Each structure stands twice: as C-alpha cells, then as structure tokens.
Amino acid sequence: MKSAVWMVLFMSAVFSSFQKINSQLVVNLTVIHNATSLGAVCLDGSPPGYHLHRGFGSGAQNWILQMEGGAWCNDELSCYLRSKTAYGSSLYMGSWNFSGILSNDPNMNPDFYNWNRVFLRYCDGASFAGNSEYRNGTKRLYFRGLRIWDAIVHDLFPEGLQHAEKALLSGCSAGGLATFLHCDNFSQLFPETTIVKCMSDAGFFLDVKDKSGYNNIRHFFRSLVKFQGVEQSLSEKCVNSHHDPYLCFFPQHALKHIRIPYFVLNSAYDVTQVDNIFVPLSSDPCGHWKNCKLNYTMCTPNEINILQE
Numbered sequence: 001m002k003s004a005v006w007m008v009l010f011m012s013a014v015f016s017s018f019q020k021i022n023s024q025l026v027v028n029l030t031v032i033h034n035a036t037s038l039g040a041v042c043l044d045g046s047p048p049g050y051h052l053h054r055g056f057g058s059g060a061q062n063w064i065l066q067m068e069g070g071a072w073c074n075d076e077l078s079c080y081l082r083s084k085t086a087y088g089s090s091l092y093m094g095s096w097n098f099s100g101i102l103s104n105d106p107n108m109n110p111d112f113y114n115w116n117r118v119f120l121r122y123c124d125g126a127s128f129a130g131n132s133e134y135r136n137g138t139k140r141l142y143f144r145g146l147r148i149w150d151a152i153v154h155d156l157f158p159e160g161l162q163h164a165e166k167a168l169l170s171g172c173s174a175g176g177l178a179t180f181l182h183c184d185n186f187s188q189l190f191p192e193t194t195i196v197k198c199m200s201d202a203g204f205f206l207d208v209k210d211k212s213g214y215n216n217i218r219h220f221f222r223s224l225v226k227f228q229g230v231e232q233s234l235s236e237k238c239v240n241s242h243h244d245p246y247l248c249f250f251p252q253h254a255l256k257h258i259r260i261p262y263f264v265l266n267s268a269y270d271v272t273q274v275d276n277i278f279v280p281l282s283s284d285p286c287g288h289w290k291n292c293k294l295n296y297t298m299c300t301p302n303e304i305n306i307l308q309e
C-alpha cells in the first residue's frame, strides 16, 4: 500500500468538505517552542503546535480536543516527503479554519460551540503514537507522536484544561484512530469528578482482508508500528491478549480494553476504507470495481452485497 495514495485521498476529502463553509473562524497556530527540550518534535525536528479557541458562558469549563488526521508514513521515503509538508513540520503550518464540531456558531455546532475547542496538529505520521528516531547517513527523522501528545496536553493544562468539568477527546481519520490509543491515558489526567468521553470520526479502521483475500491493512499497520516505535502507545491489556502487539493499533481490538464511554462514528461506505483497505488497487488489477469506487450508486448489486458483508 502506497502512503502517497492515502495522503491524496485524505486531502481531497478535506478540501471538498471546506467548500461548504460560509462563515469563517480563523484560529492562529500556537507553537510549543519549549517542547523540543522534551524531544516532542515533528518529523523534521520542528516544534509541534495546536489551535485553541476559548470557550465562554456555560461552556467555559468544558473542553473538546480534536486530533487532526491525514494518513500515516511507514518508511523512509514516505516520512521524508511528509517532513516537507504541514503533516510533518510546523514550518509549513498556518492558521486553521474552525468549522463543524470546532465552530463557534450554535447553528453549525449546537453542542460544543461555546466549549474550549482545540485542534491538535498532526505532524508525526503515526497517529500521535510513535516514539523513536531514524537515521540514515545525514538523513534524520523524528517519530515522536507520543511525546507531542504529552506536550500538547501539558501545555493546555495550565490554560484551564486541568479544571475541565467535561472533556471530550475526538479526532478524524488517523486522528480518530489516535483517540483509541490515548483515551484511557487522557481520562487518567483528570480527577474523578471530570466527565471524560472519547469520540472517533471515521477512525475505525477495520482489520479485514481485502477483496482478494490478502490482509493489506495488517501488513501496513505492522510496518508502521515497527518503523515508528509505536508499541509503547498500545494498551498493555490489549497487547497481553494478542499474539502480536501491532494488532492493538486496530480500534476493534483496542476498544475492548477501554473503560471510558466512547462514541464511534463511521460510514458503512467510508471511502478511505473501501478504496484503500477493502478494494485497494492491488486486489483489483483489472479495475472491475472502478465505477463502484468512483460512485457508490454505480455499484452492482453483487458489489453492494460484498460491501455490506
């Protein structure tokens, strides 16, 4: 599975969703400069960042953290290319337009518009979960997603997160998957009186074989977990009950061991999963599924049956 394909698909999805926005709330980037002293850095060694828009009124003590998505990088080339973009370096990050669940407009976001809303920038390439470094000659890459997660949360604590009455950890796509890896750890930061819940939007990547019977996504996640040193971020309870730790990177295996209330939102015909996991190009070399993948209304009854299964 080629990482570049993941990236293109993810970005086209993001840009098409932006076109529906009318009013814009532009929020500046906060760079955590001193996080570098803790080794919490993006792929290229630059400091990590987030965007915070303050809550108000009845939401002033409530916090929603949204982890950015954007696929993964699992080898030298894909991580190196990524380190030259906003998905791997804060040098390329700008402000962020808050919409949807991050909007301050009660019409667009009735439940959270007046909460403190935070968008965590994703610049490590392993769902905020790697913890290692890579060297090859003069090339150096940092896989410090776990430290970035810690650095952001600890930067937000004195900003008021520590006194949260309600806290929701959410994320989309690779960021949705990240919530499964950090939900328990997040909840343990707060006293028992804080109501903590987690939510994954389009992050429930299934452990399934592709159409040709090959488990493409297992192969990809295994290489990712190994390359970026993700093992430490995986739930100990989950790891103890599986023959291979990397399986705990899959939400369906990790979720069984999470004690926090969870909201899981995932389309049955999630385009990323159908195109990359269930019917990747390698499983359909003759392109029989081309029309169906372009437009689900063009799937044959047989193809729909296969997807439904």
Ligand SMILES: *[C@@H]1O[C@H](CO)[C@@H](O)[C@H](O)[C@H]1NC(C)=O
Residues within 6 Å of the ligand: 018, 024, 026, 097
């Ligand atoms: C974000 O909002 C600004 C200001 O309204 C606008 O110029 C820009 O195009 C928006 N960016 C995206 C990606 O929608």
Ligand SMILES: *[C@@H]1O[C@H](CO)[C@@H](O)[C@H](O)[C@H]1NC(C)=O
Residues within 6 Å of the ligand: 028
């Ligand atoms: C955001 O950044 C711009 C450009 O640096 C600055 O002019 C503006 O005051 C900042 N806004 C806030 C709310 O800090």
Ligand SMILES: *[C@@H]1O[C@H](CO)[C@@H](O)[C@H](O)[C@H]1NC(C)=O
Residues within 6 Å of the ligand: 034, 035, 037, 038, 158
């Ligand atoms: C970074 O700076 C913030 C405030 O400027 C401070 O609260 C925090 O303790 C510092 N962290 C480190 C690791 O120095």
Ligand SMILES: *[C@@H]1O[C@H](CO)[C@@H](O)[C@H](O)[C@H]1NC(C)=O
Residues within 6 Å of the ligand: 076, 077, 136, 137
């Ligand atoms: C290390 O770098 C060399 C030269 O750029 C390259 O040929 C080789 O494939 C790299 N090693 C790995 C493991 O990617």
Ligand SMILES: *[C@@H]1O[C@H](CO)[C@@H](O)[C@H](O)[C@H]1NC(C)=O
Residues within 6 Å of the ligand: 146, 150, 185, 188, 189
């Ligand atoms: C959360 O994870 C970090 C990094 O692994 C660890 O240092 C910290 O102790 C954990 N916190 C809790 C409350 O488990």
